[in-house]
Amino acid sequence: MSPRARRLATTLGALVAACVTATSALPGSAAATPFESVPGSVTSLILTKSSADMKRIAEYWNPARLKQAQDNNPATPEVKPSEGTPSSAPTSASPTPSGEATATTASGGENTTTTTTPAKTATPQAVRPTLPKKRQPATGTSPITVGKVFFRIGDKDYWCSASSIASANDNLVATAAHCAYDAKTGRPAEYWIFIPGYDRGATPYGIYVGHSVNLHERFVSWGDYDYDYAFISVHGGFRWKPGKTAGSYQMEAVGSLEDNVGGQGLAIRRGTNLLTYAFGYPAAPHNDGSRPYDGQSLKYCGGRTRKQIAPARLVEHGIALKCPFTAGASGGPWLVDYDPKTALGYLNGVNSFAWDTDVDRKYDLISSPYFIASTYVVYHWAGSQRAPS
Template sequence: MSPRARRLATALGALLAACATAASAFPGSAAADPHGSAPSSITSVTLTKSSADMKRIAEYWNPARLKKAQDHNPATPEVKPTESTPSSAPASPTPTGGTATGAASGGEDTATTATATTPVKTGTPQTIRPTLPKQRHSTAGTSPITVGKVFFRIGDKDYWCSASSVASANRNLVATAAHCVYDAKLGRPAEYWIFIPGYDKGATPYGIYVGHSLNLHDRFAAWGDYDYDYAFVSVHDGFRWKPGKAAGTYEMESVGSLEDNVGGQGLTTRRGTGLLTYAFGYPAAAHNDGSRPYDGQNLKYCAGRTRTQVAPTRLVEHGLALKCPFTAGASGGPWLVDYDPKSALGYLNGVNSFAWDTDVDRRYDLISSPYFIASTYVVYRWAESQRAPQA
């Protein structure tokens, strides 16, 4: 992290510490206790303490609000490079995010950039195997139904990101970017957080899953360190909206656990670079030149081999990079290695974090992810131990 970014993070530290332990005044909102029962390296934010809290959040995302949700802005990182970038260096990065389809948005290729790199640490990886859903679906084999969109509220605004179901002991776990669950600039966690797997043009074919706890590394919550821009969110069993008895009303219908319905991607850490990787997400925002190839309504992917990536301003020091034209909206979407197109399953090895314009033509051509290491696995293990209260 650059001296200027580090000074900004230091200035934010007191605010973050003050805000992180303060419970909101209204029911169903987030109450963060990063240094309570969670390990010292983890910020864990409880969103729901009862089934009533879960229903309150679900009712917030009623069918009418969900219909309008696509009009909201994709979540973006709050801490950005502030130093000027030499004309010969890649342009400053911006957050990724948006909608995508099962069709390829980029072919297999090797990512290249003129930026300096930092070697990543390799070693014996921690590995969690992927799981199939209990019911096989006709869409499996074309695109991963584990991937979907998350919607949430920070302050008085609603946002959205991309995310994926991950195999876990609680069978209700979602992986996304840390900036999709926590505002590092304000030191404020997201509220009213939901996940919709298999999202396609507003449809919720596999249910809606209300967030129970947000779990991320303290380096992101306390410092806005984007080398730790990942989070694991435990969720409640899902539900879908069905027409109520009275005209114009809706009722919640339970659909069971996330993993039972869509399965879960595996997880792997410390795998190094040069791996064939599939990045999925819902890009939506325009490029810097104003062109807008994505609309955020369906799933897109890129495929290629990873390398290390360092931001010109040291905002990201140990990231992985992949050649891909994703724009904002894809943030939080999974990077999968050892991916099997037939089962649409692989191993989570990163998440969309930043997009880059490396040739300075005002169009993004590279995306980056934090490098998954042992501390990533620690956050994952804590998150899978968080179980939502039963209805």
């Protein structure tokens, strides 16, 4: 990636979760859908085969390691130099829908499943959010569905932002694809966990180990950041409690993710000009060296979305929002129709890239993939995956 590309576009690594008070609801507009529905395939990669795998990963993220994890680097995507330099003044382009798929196949070994879905399969325009069963949400709270994910790529630990989303399995997390899959090595992240409601190291609603990561095949095969989203099914949660001897800890089960924090809804093909909240844990400095965020608490931006297109396939069908988030926010949710009384809304995107559109060495815009029918296909498949008990 060229120096100018680095100056103009970077990903939002990990976005942190702290309390933010929402002051008003965010009604979505009835804007026309700007992009065609693109059918596509799902690549599903198993992260843990058994409860023993889950326990091994849980023990890796012991209290001492979690305490140090904030000092790790936020994850950013692998962008190839051949993909070109993003423009500070995005150009217009017409989407090219892929052809209809009619088969269901399996490939890639015992841990990988690829499925394709017909273009004309009925797809809901929205999935309703769900309230947590184990607590009553307080008026004016920030979404406790949002939190941090921690994982390992190679010999290094990284982190990102993410959110719980309503699903059939009650244990589903939405984030950016580059926060769960390493495009450089072509492998999923390892030791993947989600901590909802993360705030300055606290894990108030438990820790959830990833079971399977589910992505659009175009991100896996093409490195296409128009599909920079992932839905990760997780095991039931646990928390660390003091053990019987000094300095020791024990795992205590806390139940399903949705029971503890609820789940955001899902919206697709909603168009642009929607009043939207983007949440995350920005942490890295701007290109000028200034550092307004520390990644320890949840932040948000609000505004209306528009198209975001860059040349050379970096982002062709994205949506954008004015926001000064820096690296660390990747994977955090974009919510429309947000209700501050329940801290719930509809997921309409995830933080993917940050942009310096006026080239003043400070980021002023964030972008997300545009959610279409094939996004729902990935989501629906992910929600059918259930971790072993």
